[in-house]
Amino acid sequence: MAGFRDHGLKPVDQLALPHPAVTLLLEFGPRSALIDDAAGQWHGSLVAGLGTGTRRVRGEQIECVQIRLSPLIAASMLGVSLPELSDSVVPLDAVWGREAGWIREQLAETHSWTERFAIVEALLTHRGACRPSVDPELTWAWRRIRSGHGLVRIDALADEIGWTRKRLWSRFHTQFGLPPKRAATLIRFDHAVHRLAAGADPARVAAETGYADQSHLHREIVAFTGITPHAVADESWLAVDDIAWPTTPQHPR
Missing domain, CATH: 2.60.120 (Jelly Rolls)
Structure with a gap:
């Protein structure tokens, strides 16, 4: 808050x-x-x-x-x-x-x-x-995707839960509104743009956040936002994100 x-x-x-x-x-x-x-x-x-x-x-x-x-x-x-x-x-x-x-x-x-x-x-x-509440298996899956910054294999998640990939996809989509792979992509993107806003080099961000290369990172950021990684890194919202959204409510900015 x-x-x-x-x-x-x-x-x-x-x-x-x-x-x-x-x-x-x-x-x-x-x-x-x-x-x-x-x-x-x-x-x-x-x-x-x-x-x-x-x-x-x-x-x-x-x-x-x-x-x-x-x-x-x-x-x-x-x-x-x-x-x-x-x-x-x-x-x-x-x-x-x-x-x-x-x-x-x-x-x-x-x-x-x-x-x-x-x-x-x-x-x-x-x-x-x-x-x-959310299925306990899906609670575990979401937390696993978040903690891994999106770098998880959906097949492996399904195996660890004991579900088929099809069941995981169906239940995940029913309860969260998007499939697990798309959730992982969104979480990876979020992690990457925060790294860019913190001043990290785009090539290093791409390598450390699971993108094939810097061009792949560029394409995905443009697809999500309509602007380039350089422009995203200058967004003031990201610069204060870790300040405005800690574990306790914050006074206005």
Whole structure:
């Protein structure tokens, strides 16, 4: 969880890159951000599912709490299956109904970020209680892919679980909204672009993150984002990513 506030010095114009998490945006400021992607435009509180789309965030006087939810818990907390959100943006009203308006009012009326984080955490905890959880085999598989930065063989995962490759593909897609190989590709991409943002040499990043060569890394980053590895490395979002998303909520940037 992180809080963001636009101080009004200049309009926000930020590229939001694909990330291996479900993103929940809770707005409560005087104006709403405009979210652009290939499918259209959205504003207000929203949910962005797992996928490969790059989105641009624009606006002024924006205040929001943004949460990245692991796919292991996202469906239970949101009350919607992840395939319904896959690679798409959905207005929060369509997911939570009146509760979306209630949480906006609560956040707007609260002047402490610590209290806002507590309100959001309490709501998500309440929503996630007594709801179906992810299969334990898939929980293990997702964590294995994440810990390996995407460098895992899907056949080997299936063997370790004791499932067939076809069953793993089917159950993974049903519960996470994308197949395991695509999840591994997304996680590898995320690891690589963070290495680039930290100043690592592209050739070394390609070699150490499982790409065939630097050209392969270049092609995949362009496919995910529409921009080059050099441009991705300069994205301010990545530069603060490890600061804005630690294990504890952060005050606004």
